[in-house]
Amino acid sequence: MNAPLRRVGVVVMVLFGLLFANLNWIQAYKADEYRNSDYNGRVQVAEYERRRGNIEAGGTAVATSKETGGKLKFQRSYPGGSKYAHVLGYKPVNLGDTGIERLENDFLAGTSDALLGNRIKDMFTGDETSGGNVLLSISKRAQDTAFEQLRNNRSGVKKGAAIAIDPRTGAVQALVSMPGFDPNPLADHDTNVASAAYNKYEQDPDGPLKNRALSETLPPGSTFKIVVAAAALENGVGKDTEIPAGASWTPPTSGTPIKNAAASICPEAQVTLMDAVTESCNTGFAQLGVRLGADTVKEKARQFGFEQDDLTVGQLGEGGLPVAASRTGDMQNPDGGTDPAALAQSSIGQNNVRMTPLQGALIAGSVANKGRQMRPYLVKQLLGPDRTTSYYNAQPRELRQPVSGQVADDLRDMMVSVVKNGTGSSADIDGYTVGGKTGTAQSAPDRPDHGWFIGFALDKNGNAVSAVCVELEQAGSGGSAEAARIGGKIMQAAIADAGGR
Amino acid sequence: MVLVAAYGAIVEANLLDTVTRDFWMPAAALGLVFLGMHLVIRWLAPFADPALLPAVALLNGVGVGFLRRLDLAKAAPADRETLAIFAGTGGRQLAWTLAAVILAAGLLVVMRDHRAVSRYAYTLGLAGIVLVMIPAVLPGRFSEINGAKLWIRVGGFSIQPGEFAKLALLVFFAYYLVRKREVLSLASRRILGIDFPRGRDLGPVLGVWLISLLVLVFEKDLGTSLLYFGMFVVTLYIATERVSWLLIGLVLFFGGAYLAYVLGGTVGGPFANFYTRAEIWLDPFAEPYDRGYQLVQGLLGLGSGGLFGSGPGAGEPLEIPEVQNDFIFAGIGEEIGLFGLTALLVVYLLIVERGLRAGLAVRDSFGKLVAGGLAFTLGLQVFVIVGGISKLIPLTGQTTPFLSAGGSSLMANWLLIAVLLRISDAARRPVNQGGGPAARPGGGPPEQLHGAPTEVIRP
Numbered sequence: 001m002n003a004p005l006r007r008v009g010v011v012v013m014v015l016f017g018l019l020f021a022n023l024n025w026i027q028a029y030k031a032d033e034y035r036n037s038d039y040n041g042r043v044q045v046a047e048y049e050r051r052r053g054n055i056e057a058g059g060t061a062v063a064t065s066k067e068t069g070g071k072l073k074f075q076r077s078y079p080g081g082s083k084y085a086h087v088l089g090y091k092p093v094n095l096g097d098t099g100i101e102r103l104e105n106d107f108l109a110g111t112s113d114a115l116l117g118n119r120i121k122d123m124f125t126g127d128e129t130s131g132g133n134v135l136l137s138i139s140k141r142a143q144d145t146a147f148e149q150l151r152n153n154r155s156g157v158k159k160g161a162a163i164a165i166d167p168r169t170g171a172v173q174a175l176v177s178m179p180g181f182d183p184n185p186l187a188d189h190d191t192n193v194a195s196a197a198y199n200k201y202e203q204d205p206d207g208p209l210k211n212r213a214l215s216e217t218l219p220p221g222s223t224f225k226i227v228v229a230a231a232a233l234e235n236g237v238g239k240d241t242e243i244p245a246g247a248s249w250t251p252p253t254s255g256t257p258i259k260n261a262a263a264s265i266c267p268e269a270q271v272t273l274m275d276a277v278t279e280s281c282n283t284g285f286a287q288l289g290v291r292l293g294a295d296t297v298k299e300k301a302r303q304f305g306f307e308q309d310d311l312t313v314g315q316l317g318e319g320g321l322p323v324a325a326s327r328t329g330d331m332q333n334p335d336g337g338t339d340p341a342a343l344a345q346s347s348i349g350q351n352n353v354r355m356t357p358l359q360g361a362l363i364a365g366s367v368a369n370k371g372r373q374m375r376p377y378l379v380k381q382l383l384g385p386d387r388t389t390s391y392y393n394a395q396p397r398e399l400r401q402p403v404s405g406q407v408a409d410d411l412r413d414m415m416v417s418v419v420k421n422g423t424g425s426s427a428d429i430d431g432y433t434v435g436g437k438t439g440t441a442q443s444a445p446d447r448p449d450h451g452w453f454i455g456f457a458l459d460k461n462g463n464a465v466s467a468v469c470v471e472l473e474q475a476g477s478g479g480s481a482e483a484a485r486i487g488g489k490i491m492q493a494a495i496a497d498a499g500g501r
Numbered sequence: 502m503v504l505v506a507a508y509g510a511i512v513e514a515n516l517l518d519t520v521t522r523d524f525w526m527p528a529a530a531l532g533l534v535f536l537g538m539h540l541v542i543r544w545l546a547p548f549a550d551p552a553l554l555p556a557v558a559l560l561n562g563v564g565v566g567f568l569r570r571l572d573l574a575k576a577a578p579a580d581r582e583t584l585a586i587f588a589g590t591g592g593r594q595l596a597w598t599l600a601a602v603i604l605a606a607g608l609l610v611v612m613r614d615h616r617a618v619s620r621y622a623y624t625l626g627l628a629g630i631v632l633v634m635i636p637a638v639l640p641g642r643f644s645e646i647n648g649a650k651l652w653i654r655v656g657g658f659s660i661q662p663g664e665f666a667k668l669a670l671l672v673f674f675a676y677y678l679v680r681k682r683e684v685l686s687l688a689s690r691r692i693l694g695i696d697f698p699r700g701r702d703l704g705p706v707l708g709v710w711l712i713s714l715l716v717l718v719f720e721k722d723l724g725t726s727l728l729y730f731g732m733f734v735v736t737l738y739i740a741t742e743r744v745s746w747l748l749i750g751l752v753l754f755f756g757g758a759y760l761a762y763v764l765g766g767t768v769g770g771p772f773a774n775f776y777t778r779a780e781i782w783l784d785p786f787a788e789p790y791d792r793g794y795q796l797v798q799g800l801l802g803l804g805s806g807g808l809f810g811s812g813p814g815a816g817e818p819l820e821i822p823e824v825q826n827d828f829i830f831a832g833i834g835e836e837i838g839l840f841g842l843t844a845l846l847v848v849y850l851l852i853v854e855r856g857l858r859a860g861l862a863v864r865d866s867f868g869k870l871v872a873g874g875l876a877f878t879l880g881l882q883v884f885v886i887v888g889g890i891s892k893l894i895p896l897t898g899q900t901t902p903f904l905s906a907g908g909s910s911l912m913a914n915w916l917l918i919a920v921l922l923r924i925s926d927a928a929r930r931p932v933n934q935g936g937g938p939a940a941r942p943g944g945g946p947p948e949q950l951h952g953a954p955t956e957v958i959r960p
Contacts (some may be wrong), residue, residue, distance in 0.1 A: 001739055001740065001742065001869050001870070001873075002861050002869075003742060004738050004739045004742050005739055005860050005861050005869065006857075006861065008735055008873060008877050009857045011877075012850070012853050012854065012876075012880040012881075013850070013854075015880065015881070015884040015886070016850050016880070016883075017883075018888070018893060019883075019884060019887050019893065020843060020846060021844055022888070022891045022892075022893040023803070023834070023839055023843070023846075023891055024839065026803045026804055026891055027803055027804060027807055027808060027838065027842070028808055028839060030800075031803075031804045031806075031807040031808070033804065034800055034801045034803070034804020034805060035801075035807065035819045037801055037804075038802075039786075039790070039797055039798075039801060040805065040820075041798075042801070042805050042816075042817045042820060043804075045817055116827070139534075195942055317621065428873070446581060
């Protein structure tokens, strides 16, 4: 019986050999695949093993991590609630991350290549240091103001957005979208709580998760007249040149007359360009646009940043939050010929013209900054875990130059006149020169109009210090004045916040 | 035991950030137990294979250490440093180890000669079948845990009678086969060049195969039926030295398994469980959060461990359901890596081959069959469960000998080791020494039994 016993021994050897080979397959060959599998909860545990860095605005942490004592060691928390939600995004356990949390995830988590040195140091010292910190360009004071003023707007509007940038650098000073959402429940470690919160926000018809300041476009109304005015200034029209106006004007191909917002606005047959802007004269700009032609208007809008599909706001060098392209839309007949009716409507920011609030702020900013448009950004600095080593400092970059310095000066004078003598008076700030343009845009025949304001503030030396765009969705009559008032408040706060720059 | 103590210390360092002053206590307790066992062996079976006890002790120690590590991970961080050594699953395992070792020592005391057991072969065989059958006939609430009817549950206490039935049945097989040896190996018809035994001799094989299929059907336990069947076929093969038995066994087994798979897919009913397991095995990632969850997490655990493992206490074995039991090998594998697991497999292999060696060396057929059968069964069990969790074969609920939490398994396997120790003692005993019935009177120089002719005992 010894021979079969020996063979049984060999069989056992073979069986164990199979086990060994299979374990090799799993633990050596397939190890990486399994280790990084989506189903592998260990990845997540490891991710929450290190304290995630802060995101800060104006020296205050607006996204922090606190120790939990649970399996996932650190929980993300957002002390500002919904105030910074659209900038920060959120870092959930079970959902996709968004906003700055997503953009700077590697750096915040401490896994970025830039922090390799830190990780190696930790390996030797045994410390579990946290991830790096992200410093935002946002001014805490401007953001507070924008958030409070939008939420408590006097028109009782529920949806809207405000964005302020520093025209000289492109640094975003404030970015608020309304309605907002609280990112805290989304980052809850209880995945059921997080999913429930997400579903609630996702199904809300008001769309609180939408970043209206960057990714939603609406008809800009009269604020678009600045673009048309710029085109006119470059085509032989001075700011004091008389242009045709009138109480009513019917474009050649259309039976529908274009009227002004009130009977008191430019009823005379001719007004200067300056007055047309100051009073927001629809008939004047409709005729001006038709005279310039669709190509000229569209080209000017493109030079201001319309039609750009790939703009992002984050770090200057690389990706960021996506910005929806603003569009001038179709101004032609279906057969390709000129459609003066459509062009006339487009010239006063109606028809198919759509603009993001950021685009509005960029237009105002480039006017204020002598025609130079700076690339907007949100991330000012990346600080290492030790808070002393800096890994990134925003170096402002010019994005484009839509108008010459001379044209910019003329536009500036006209916009200042709007605030001084015209429709934007509620944006005025003591001690500063404020320029702007209001807009009232029809959304649909049966819905209230949108209220817009784009504007800038200049200090005593004529330097642009802030540019803003406020949009109140379906605000009705008086909406643009309220938008102008909020715009002024935001710029005032941004200027006053020395730490914001 | 130094290894086990070091393991405990590393676990505590990783989980608690400090090593408590009591880290050595479980290891010391185990050390005392195994030292006691060693003395018992020195006294009762002085010639027993010296490699067996340390090998088993290492496995058992790693098991206790890992279970304690799971307890520490489960406990609230504040309670971790004060976790008593007999608390939790690890503590219970420590207590079970003590009980199992005492039981094994008791068996060595009672069973001075392994051949004496053959007198009770039929009783044991009957007892074995009864033990296997009990959970099947008991109502589900007394016998069912996680869908498998393997237990006898009384109050909070549960035992798995199948673990003990394994031993009893093997003794019966060995006895029956030794008696029928000649007739099985000689009387046969040759068909297509293969020797087939006569139908009436085939009867018991078919009977046991049917029993194992019944176990599969009623207790929803493929692993146990596979184990019994493999055990029987191999003892039969050793007894008759005929390869045809292996072929017949394999054909019957694969035929049965395939039939069960097909039936499970079409008819469902009692075969559905097996069908499900086969489906999971074929593609565990098809339903990673549902039916395949456990296997997927086990594989991810093994994969995350990689070559070197994450280090004791630094992994996340609690991600794997039932890690203290069926999947303990995956949990340990995450923390000690491929190299650690290989070491553990080699220790198992050592035990199995030493058991087979005892079978080779012992003189009587009954001892050969018992030792060979037990050693093979142990190896097969390791293969079935480790193969199951590593997706080599379909997963079947089996304990990992000496590692898994659970008193039944631990005690049954220690009894198995006691029998192997006894047989190896008989095998290595010099002819002219010792007072056992096996010893021949003689005055010459000590004659080892290795070369002595096989003795066939007849009842």
